[in-house]
Amino acid sequence: MAQRPQTSATPTRAERPELFPRRLAAPARDRPIVRLEGVHKAFDGQPVLRGIDLEFRHGETTVILGRSGCGKSVLLKHILGIIRPDAGRVEAFGQDLATLGRRDLETLRMQFGMVFQGAALFDSMDVNDNVGFLLYEHSKLSDADIRGIVREKLALVGLEGIEGKMPEELSGGMRKRVALARAIAGDPHVILYDEPTTGLDPVTADTINELILRMQKQLGVTSIVVTHDMASARKIADRMVMVHQGRIIIDDRPEGVMASTDSRVRSFIYGDASLESDASSSGGSS
Numbered sequence: 102m103a104q105r106p107q108t109s110a111t112p113t114r115a116e117r118p119e120l121f122p123r124r125l126a127a128p129a130r131d132r133p134i135v136r137l138e139g140v141h142k143a144f145d146g147q148p149v150l151r152g153i154d155l156e157f158r159h160g161e162t163t164v165i166l167g168r169s170g171c172g173k174s175v176l177l178k179h180i181l182g183i184i185r186p187d188a189g190r191v192e193a194f195g196q197d198l199a200t201l202g203r204r205d206l207e208t209l210r211m212q213f214g215m216v217f218q219g220a221a222l223f224d225s226m227d228v229n230d231n232v233g234f235l236l237y238e239h240s241k242l243s244d245a246d247i248r249g250i251v252r253e254k255l256a257l258v259g260l261e262g263i264e265g266k267m268p269e270e271l272s273g274g275m276r277k278r279v280a281l282a283r284a285i286a287g288d289p290h291v292i293l294y295d296e297p298t299t300g301l302d303p304v305t306a307d308t309i310n311e312l313i314l315r316m317q318k319q320l321g322v323t324s325i326v327v328t329h330d331m332a333s334a335r336k337i338a339d340r341m342v343m344v345h346q347g348r349i350i351i352d353d354r355p356e357g358v359m360a361s362t363d364s365r366v367r368s369f370i371y372g373d374a375s376l377e378s379d380a381s382s383s384g385g386s387s
């Protein structure tokens with residue numbers, strides 16, 4: 102007897118919008134889906150972001166580069182409204198985040214999937230509950246439907262049959278993939294990745310690159326990827342931006358960034374600190 106596979110019976114957001122409330126329409130492709138304008142942020146008087154202007158276009162993969170501690174994670178948190186700017190504005194889906202109440206902000210956040218730095222799975226929950234978390238909390242889907250969606254998303258990231266495992270039983274690469282499955286559980290328009298390949302061997306890291314590309318091609322998502330990993334950046338980026346001392350110092354196609362003569366950019370992409378010290382001495386004399 103052929104059993105109907107659960108996955109094909111599982112409704113998507115597009116098919117059953119009433120089950121996934123509060124879905125916002127995405128802008129047309131190549132139109133801005135997120136904008137930051139003059140964003141400043143300081144912590145304890147120490148400036149981290151000093152006037153960030155950035156637009157993320159729908160359907161594009163933007164890689165954000167920058168040295169450790171330069172404010173990349175802080176920038177991502179502004180996009181989700183987890184951190185509010187001291188000055189400037191953040192807009193997503195045409196809405197100024199500062200004007201939104203709690204419920205509207207929550208709706209907005211549901212259009213995003215986030216793969217946090219270090220995967221950040223809930224240690225006390227099994228893989229099924231981790232991946233289905235948002236759906237259990239915010240959708241009206243039945244448990245059986247959620248299990249179907251979880252299975253489908255795990256299959257999409259190349260992990261099958263691990264629903265019952267606990268995070269501690271997984272390798273680093275598997276945890277990142279589970280985190281990605283969790284990020285796409287609600288069929289988001291935008292996926293934010295914070296260091297998705299850090300700490301993985303080059304081959305496993307490349308499977309994550311392939312997945313990021315697949316999410317863009319297969320699901321049509323906009324991707325914003327923070328990374329130090331230049332091999333990953335070169336493979337996945339439509340566009341690269343680099344943050345340095347709280348400002349964007351380059352915003353270009355990968356070819357343009359790789360060919361940059363800016364010593365701060367070159368020092369970063371070639372991992373050579375001496376290039377940057379040359380820059381500061383020559384910068385000081387000009």
Ligand SMILES: Nc1ncnc2c1ncn2[C@@H]1O[C@H](COP(=O)(O)OP(=O)(O)OP(=O)(O)O)[C@@H](O)[C@H]1O
Pocket residue numbers: 144145149167168169170171172173174175176218
């Ligand atoms: N909630 C916070 N409260 C106070 N300071 C913070 C907070 N979040 C970040 N910072 C500070 O802001 C700066 C930038 O941090 P952030 O985590 O964005 O760096 P990053 O570029 O993501 O670095 P890494 O590549 O190491 O992850 C750091 O000096 C950090 O200590």
Ligand SMILES: [Mg+2]
Pocket residue numbers: 173174175218295
């Ligand atoms: Mg970070």
